[in-house]
Amino acid sequence: MPVNAPVLFDFIHLAPEIILSLWGLFVVMIDVALLRRRSSATRGRILGVMSIIGALAALASIYLPDMMDLGHAASNVEESLFQGTILGGLLVERLTALLLILLIFVIALSTTWDLTEHWGEYYALLLWATVGMILLIASEELLTLFLTLEMMTICLYIVTAFEKDQRRSAEGGLKYFVYGSVSSALFLFGLSLLYGLTGTTRLAAIGLALAPAHTSIGLVGNVAGAMAVLLVLVGFGFKISAVPFHQWAPDAYEGAPAPVSAWLATGSKLASIVALMKVLVQALGPWAHGVNDISSPGWVGIVAVISALTMTYGNFAALAQKNLKRMLAYSSIAHAGYMLVGVLAVVVGAGKSAAGPVLFYLVVYSAANIGAFSIAAWLYRDKGTDQIEDLNGLGLKYPILGMCVLLLMLSLIGLPGLAGFWGKFFMFSEALSQGDDRHKLTFLWLVGLGLMNSVISAFYYVRVLRAMFLRPSTGRPLQAPTLTIRLAVIGSAAVALIFGLYPQPLSTETDAMAESRIFITPSRPAELLSVSPVRVVPRPNASDDTRLRAGPIGGGPSAPPEPTPVPDSRAK
Amino acid sequence: MDIFEIVRAIAVIVLGASGTWLLLPHRHGRIKPARSTLVGVVLSGIALICLATLWKPPTTFLAGAFFYLFALSSLAGAVLTITSRNPVYSALWFAAVVLSTAGLFLLSGAQFLAAGTIIVYAGAIIVTFLFVIMLAQKEGRATYDRMARSPGRATATCFLLFWSLLYALIALKTPPGLKPDDATDSRLARGSNLLIAKGIAPNTPEASVVHRALSPTNRLPDIDPGTTALGRHVAGLGGTLYTDHLVTVELVGALLFAALIGAIAIATPKPPIRPVQSNPPPPAS
Numbered sequence: 001m002p003v004n005a006p007v008l009f010d011f012i013h014l015a016p017e018i019i020l021s022l023w024g025l026f027v028v029m030i031d032v033a034l035l036r037r038r039s040s041a042t043r044g045r046i047l048g049v050m051s052i053i054g055a056l057a058a059l060a061s062i063y064l065p066d067m068m069d070l071g072h073a074a075s076n077v078e079e080s081l082f083q084g085t086i087l088g089g090l091l092v093e094r095l096t097a098l099l100l101i102l103l104i105f106v107i108a109l110s111t112t113w114d115l116t117e118h119w120g121e122y123y124a125l126l127l128w129a130t131v132g133m134i135l136l137i138a139s140e141e142l143l144t145l146f147l148t149l150e151m152m153t154i155c156l157y158i159v160t161a162f163e164k165d166q167r168r169s170a171e172g173g174l175k176y177f178v179y180g181s182v183s184s185a186l187f188l189f190g191l192s193l194l195y196g197l198t199g200t201t202r203l204a205a206i207g208l209a210l211a212p213a214h215t216s217i218g219l220v221g222n223v224a225g226a227m228a229v230l231l232v233l234v235g236f237g238f239k240i241s242a243v244p245f246h247q248w249a250p251d252a253y254e255g256a257p258a259p260v261s262a263w264l265a266t267g268s269k270l271a272s273i274v275a276l277m278k279v280l281v282q283a284l285g286p287w288a289h290g291v292n293d294i295s296s297p298g299w300v301g302i303v304a305v306i307s308a309l310t311m312t313y314g315n316f317a318a319l320a321q322k323n324l325k326r327m328l329a330y331s332s333i334a335h336a337g338y339m340l341v342g343v344l345a346v347v348v349g350a351g352k353s354a355a356g357p358v359l360f361y362l363v364v365y366s367a368a369n370i371g372a373f374s375i376a377a378w379l380y381r382d383k384g385t386d387q388i389e390d391l392n393g394l395g396l397k398y399p400i401l402g403m404c405v406l407l408l409m410l411s412l413i414g415l416p417g418l419a420g421f422w423g424k425f426f427m428f429s430e431a432l433s434q435g436d437d438r439h440k441l442t443f444l445w446l447v448g449l450g451l452m453n454s455v456i457s458a459f460y461y462v463r464v465l466r467a468m469f470l471r472p473s474t475g476r477p478l479q480a481p482t483l484t485i486r487l488a489v490i491g492s493a494a495v496a497l498i499f500g501l502y503p504q505p506l507s508t509e510t511d512a513m514a515e516s517r518i519f520i521t522p523s524r525p526a527e528l529l530s531v532s533p534v535r536v537v538p539r540p541n542a543s544d545d546t547r548l549r550a551g552p553i554g555g556g557p558s559a560p561p562e563p564t565p566v567p568d569s570r571a572k
Numbered sequence: 573m574d575i576f577e578i579v580r581a582i583a584v585i586v587l588g589a590s591g592t593w594l595l596l597p598h599r600h601g602r603i604k605p606a607r608s609t610l611v612g613v614v615l616s617g618i619a620l621i622c623l624a625t626l627w628k629p630p631t632t633f634l635a636g637a638f639f640y641l642f643a644l645s646s647l648a649g650a651v652l653t654i655t656s657r658n659p660v661y662s663a664l665w666f667a668a669v670v671l672s673t674a675g676l677f678l679l680s681g682a683q684f685l686a687a688g689t690i691i692v693y694a695g696a697i698i699v700t701f702l703f704v705i706m707l708a709q710k711e712g713r714a715t716y717d718r719m720a721r722s723p724g725r726a727t728a729t730c731f732l733l734f735w736s737l738l739y740a741l742i743a744l745k746t747p748p749g750l751k752p753d754d755a756t757d758s759r760l761a762r763g764s765n766l767l768i769a770k771g772i773a774p775n776t777p778e779a780s781v782v783h784r785a786l787s788p789t790n791r792l793p794d795i796d797p798g799t800t801a802l803g804r805h806v807a808g809l810g811g812t813l814y815t816d817h818l819v820t821v822e823l824v825g826a827l828l829f830a831a832l833i834g835a836i837a838i839a840t841p842k843p844p845i846r847p848v849q850s851n852p853p854p855p856a857s
Contacts, residue, residue: 082818083816085816085819086819118837121834125834125837128830144819147823151823154830154831157834158830158835158837162837162838173838
């Protein structure tokens with residue numbers, strides 16, 4: 001009986017995920033077995049170092065398939081793994097590496113103060129959340145997509161509530177959990193509608209099944225499709241904290257321990273944006289908009305409205321914040337709005353490299369946020385609070401770190417010469433260059449709004465700088481920062497500065513990543529449909545209706561398609 | 573359905589509802605007069621007899637015997653679940669109900685559903701019930717054994733549900749001239765018969781959606797001879813799960829495990845007592 005058994009090749013490509021999962025177990029066992037007589041702070045430090053070793057091992061294992069030089073690896077590397085549920089290739093490899101580097105910084109920040117008794121579980125959950133994020137980026141079908149989203153958020157719910165002697169930690173965790181479960185339920189309902197409408201769970205196959213015969217009419221008159229799109233957008237909107245679904249974010253970011261907030265703002269958002277982009281482009285592309293105008297019924301209009309609301313609300317709400325973490329939460333909401341403009345450009349432009357600027361922005365944004373939250377961790381360790389006014393006089397006392405924070409904040413505003421500027425510049429110019437005149441007006445509005453919002457955001461970012469450089473020091477003095485805080489702040493400021501002066505290497509890299517997989521044009525519709533475990537019954541005669549093309553005859557699990565070499569754009 | 577059946581079904585509902593309402597304990601725990609109990613017993617008895625006249629016995633002997641065995645034991649278990657004074661016994665009788673229901677599923681050929689019911693209900697939920705009962709139970713009999721809170725509304729709800737069930741069963745009964753598995757019976761058509769039953773032409777968009785949505789695992793090889801499924805029933809399901817959806821299955825396991833670890837870490841109210849706190853560490857030797 002022919003069976004689609006996964007082969008060793010598939011597992012070797014999953015090596016980072018497997019290593020991280022097992023390492024999490026290992027850390028928990030070491031905690032409860034060997035270190036049980038140690039004090040909490042000691043265990044935190046030892047296990048932190050161990051977790052960093054695990055993350056480094058996973059980082060090294062990304063290149064395992066290349067090192068082992070499997071025979072068919074070279075031609076197969078862009079192909080899907082595990083019968084098309086998981087994706088390999090340049091995009092996933094690079095983003096995995098990025099996530100792991102961010103994870104290392106988050107783990108290092110966690111050792112700043114003694115935030116919990118359960119260190120083993122804490123690190124294990126961070127590692128497992130990372131497994132969810134990596135697989136989320138790599139997932140190619142709806143079931144895996146949902147499960148990886150849950151894997152990521154469930155681990156994050158728990159670590160959000162991990163600081164048990166803090167009331168706000170439990171409160172943030174509970175709000176995150178309640179909002180998250182409701183939006184997951186709605187998301188799942190949307191996915192099931194999508195499955196019911198197309199009969200397959202593969203993203204690319206959904207895109208094919210929905211592909212119109214002649215001209216796209218978007219979602220005109222398609223109530224079930226509109227429902228599915230709305231519900232899917234609810235799920236993703238929660239994960240990236242876009243505006244109608246953002247209410248959890250300020251409380252969760254403020255309540256969570258600072259390293260966890262950093263991980264919420266960077267890793268979780270990065271993975272969700274990439275997954276959103278994949279779902280919208282690959283699966284729901286045919287429903288984007290009607291033929292005439294991008295504001296005709298379709299999800300482009302919805303996403304454009306969400307994007308405008310998100311950046312405006314996030315920035316105005318951030319103006320009123322006095323707590324540093326809460327302000328960063330609202331600022332991360334606003335940044336999600338900017339990134340949605342970039343996502344729209346990817347779809348409307350239908351150009352392969354259009355996703356590059358979004359990835360560039362994600363990299364820059366993640367680096368800056370790690371640095372900003374490490375300042376929050378430092379404040380909390382020494383003062384027990386993380387208000388902006390606690391920063392008073394910091395820049396004068398620690399000039400190097402002060403300069404680094406200055407660079408970070410200016411980069412987040414988007415001042416020329418820093419990486420944040422190039423992120424916004426690439427993304428907005430990509431948006432303006434997309435499409436023809438019919439599309440220009442919408443994008444002009446969005447980009448104009450984005451620029452206005454950047455100006456507004458300057459007010460609250462500068463408040464941090466004003467406190468640091470212009471106010472006299474008050475309250476308890478800050479102790480010297482730990483090495484991990486120094487490394488995080490200086491590292492992220494270096495990213496902002498270096499890629500601000502030389503954006504070329506990073507933008508070339510992100511463009512290559514985007515071209516490798518974000519926007520695939522399935523050239524082999526027949527194979528894509530037969531990969532899914534769906535048996536297609538022979539039909540008497542070929543239909544003239546191509547709107548819902550059925551796959552080949554006699555596909556299904558008994559006939560796995562041969563992986564075909566894809567014209568390979570990457571050179572290693 | 574004919575009008576006579578409808579009348580009988582309505583009689584079952586009305587008589588059963590009023591009889592049950594009379595039989596329930598009073599809401600404030602006062603003793604009821606014996607006369608009302610008697611009237612309740614008589615009304616419920618008439619309702620049961622009416623219900624029995626609606627019965628159509630299954631045909632084959634062995635399947636029928638097992639059907640009655642499972643059905644009656646699940647009914648008896650349900651009654652005992654409600655009437656047991658000890659909540660622990662209630663939970664155990666509920667387990668009996670679940671096991672009998674799983675038997676009914678097995679008789680209908682739904683092996684996975686049977687196994688799932690046992691694992692989920694008898695394995696997980698009832699164990700949780702038992703833990704909660706043992707941890708939370710106080711001494712003496714609980715007040716809810718002696719009085720009914722709003723018996724009228726409870727009776728109305730239950731018999732409304734019962735009525736809809738009865739209505740569905742009567743309405744779905746195979747009309748004369750059709751065999752139970754007839755492909756043209758559109759009311760409960762199998763997936764493979766869906767196109768014929770609904771009268772969908774083979775080369776329409778609807779037909780291609782149906783074709784793509786019917787995965788091999790929801791086809792029964794003994795009924796649909798043309799299938800190329802991996803195996804029968806659960807074997808086919810397992811085959812699909814562990815080949816096509818291997819990552820998915822592994823992910824579910826990892827997800828549950830992570831949630832378990834997190835729940836333990838979060839739910840402990842106080843910092844765990846570590847050896848270093850409870851007793852001094854042994855001297856380094």
